[in-house]
Amino acid sequence: MKKKWWHDSVVYQIYPRSFKDSNGDGIGDLKGITEKLGYLKHLGIDVIWLCPVYASPNKDNGYDISDYYDIMDCFGTMEDFDELLEKAHELGIKIIMDLVVNHVSDQHKWFLESKDNKDSPYRDYFVWQEGPVNDLESTFSGSAWEEYPKGSNDYYLHLFTKEQPDLNWNSQAMRDEIYSMMNFWLDKGIDGFRMDVIDLIGKVPEEKITENGPRMHEFIQEMHEKTLKGRDVLTVGETWGATPEIGLEFSAEHRKELSMIFQFEHLSVDQQPGKTRWDLKDLDFKDLTTVLTKWQLAFQDDGWNSLFWDNHDTPRIVSRWGNDTEYRIESAKMFAILLHMMKGTPYIYQGEEIGMTNIHVDSIDQVDDVQSKNLYYDRLAKGYSHEELMQAVNEKGRDNARTPMQWDDSTYSGFSTNQPWLPVNPNYQEINVKESIEDKDSIFSTYQKLIQLRKENELVVYGNFEEVETENSAVYAYKRNWQGSTWLIVCNLSSSSQTTTLPDISEKRVIISNYEKVSISSKKLKPFESFVVEI
Numbered sequence: 001m002k003k004k005w006w007h008d009s010v011v012y013q014i015y016p017r018s019f020k021d022s023n024g025d026g027i028g029d030l031k032g033i034t035e036k037l038g039y040l041k042h043l044g045i046d047v048i049w050l051c052p053v054y055a056s057p058n059k060d061n062g063y064d065i066s067d068y069y070d071i072m073d074c075f076g077t078m079e080d081f082d083e084l085l086e087k088a089h090e091l092g093i094k095i096i097m098d099l100v101v102n103h104v105s106d107q108h109k110w111f112l113e114s115k116d117n118k119d120s121p122y123r124d125y126f127v128w129q130e131g132p133v134n135d136l137e138s139t140f141s142g143s144a145w146e147e148y149p150k151g152s153n154d155y156y157l158h159l160f161t162k163e164q165p166d167l168n169w170n171s172q173a174m175r176d177e178i179y180s181m182m183n184f185w186l187d188k189g190i191d192g193f194r195m196d197v198i199d200l201i202g203k204v205p206e207e208k209i210t211e212n213g214p215r216m217h218e219f220i221q222e223m224h225e226k227t228l229k230g231r232d233v234l235t236v237g238e239t240w241g242a243t244p245e246i247g248l249e250f251s252a253e254h255r256k257e258l259s260m261i262f263q264f265e266h267l268s269v270d271q272q273p274g275k276t277r278w279d280l281k282d283l284d285f286k287d288l289t290t291v292l293t294k295w296q297l298a299f300q301d302d303g304w305n306s307l308f309w310d311n312h313d314t315p316r317i318v319s320r321w322g323n324d325t326e327y328r329i330e331s332a333k334m335f336a337i338l339l340h341m342m343k344g345t346p347y348i349y350q351g352e353e354i355g356m357t358n359i360h361v362d363s364i365d366q367v368d369d370v371q372s373k374n375l376y377y378d379r380l381a382k383g384y385s386h387e388e389l390m391q392a393v394n395e396k397g398r399d400n401a402r403t404p405m406q407w408d409d410s411t412y413s414g415f416s417t418n419q420p421w422l423p424v425n426p427n428y429q430e431i432n433v434k435e436s437i438e439d440k441d442s443i444f445s446t447y448q449k450l451i452q453l454r455k456e457n458e459l460v461v462y463g464n465f466e467e468v469e470t471e472n473s474a475v476y477a478y479k480r481n482w483q484g485s486t487w488l489i490v491c492n493l494s495s496s497s498q499t500t501t502l503p504d505i506s507e508k509r510v511i512i513s514n515y516e517k518v519s520i521s522s523k524k525l526k527p528f529e530s531f532v533v534e535i
Helices: 030-035 037-043 078-090 109-116 121-125 172-188 216-228 244-251 285-298 328-340 370-381 386-396 433-438 443-456 458-462
Strands: 011-014 047-050 067-071 094-099 128-130 145-147 154-157 192-195 234-238 260-262 345-349 464-468 475-482 485-492 509-513 530-534
Touching: 030 037, 030 078, 037 078, 037 443, 067 078, 067 172, 078 094, 094 234, 109 121, 121 172, 172 216, 216 244, 244 260, 244 285, 285 464, 285 475, 328 443, 328 485, 328 530, 345 443, 370 386, 433 443, 443 458, 443 509, 458 475, 458 485
Parallel strands: 011 047, 011 345, 047 094, 094 192, 192 234, 234 260
Antiparallel strands: 128 154, 145 154, 464 475, 475 485, 485 530, 509 530
């Protein structure tokens, strides 16, 4: 495998609206990120993934872009972005931008002309269809088709909100516009893209095909040829419907598509089969570990994995599958160790490194997230109870990841000097960056050490993966082997003590653990215990 700079890199995802407010308006901004670059350098990360900062009416928090060449007013100016890029590069930190090209805002100039002028060249930039349309549903509830104007029998496609019309990737002219925009940002000096729902661009809506359409890989390869070829950049595609086989098609080097993808199979094991993320079931440890192992083995010799637990669309892992009260620290460290010792590029979502938790709300009026609100009202009308809907929102809603970053124990957690756009989690006085940095045994220090281990040990980056049988579904163990060295990683996924049957092996040294005393020979693991030993 040809070595790449992003193989041993660790990426830190920033949700700008919630990271750091520099001007006291309650909304995070670009200058706030620049202000905190020293903190990120101290953590040890190599790359920032910046969620959308482009001009937007904010119907879906920036994922509805009205101008790809401008910065949203509340985030600052293009000069602020240029300063962030320059200062980050001075510190050796790269920046990848969020690329949202499945859809735009209904306020984008292309759509404004498309919807009011059937003869416009921009009409073909979108997916228009005369009625009757099919029953394709939006990810955000309801029909994926919107009639415009009312009574016209003309419908446009929107796989998300009706304010996010889907682009028609069958239009060569539209694709060329996208490639020009991508080259504008690459020429500016950014280091790559995270590509939002990129597996939807090959959609065939008349056949109700949304993910992995027949021309998807053709479009990605053309994109590579027109924008990425000859550039040493990191590209990661968001692909909710990917299988390992599709993942290899995206990331195998000879195919000239992307560096890697985000797949979500491991985060879908707590939902009822064949249903949505809101239809919950208890986590089966074996379901989770089977998926993790499958994706590790699939990329053993070709392609590349992304590794993540949290992002802006998912709940905090320490609350969802860990224990965010009695064993918050232990479970947060366990999930970190389990993930960062795997083969692939790790992604840390802001606040994950200090063990930030989900936030609890009692009313849908306290929710900002458009997906959660649409779900609530749609299902309420279908007969679901308020109680079960609020349980789903509290466990899986997107606001959980979007509460302001908890910097210290001052008012508004040091995020802003005024009321933030989304309430700060009430536990900020106990869980914050200041407290974490001062504690040498904190979750933060574990993340620091895990990042350093990846830098110093090719075994973590390139070592082969081998699952170890434990005869206990709550205990997950695997080995990493590289050039004569072997590390054993053992994790108790539960909040109770567990007994396991690890093979009879002797340890050379403990690499990292989340409890002070580790004994590989005892075969008994404390709640959420995790350790890495050289054997």
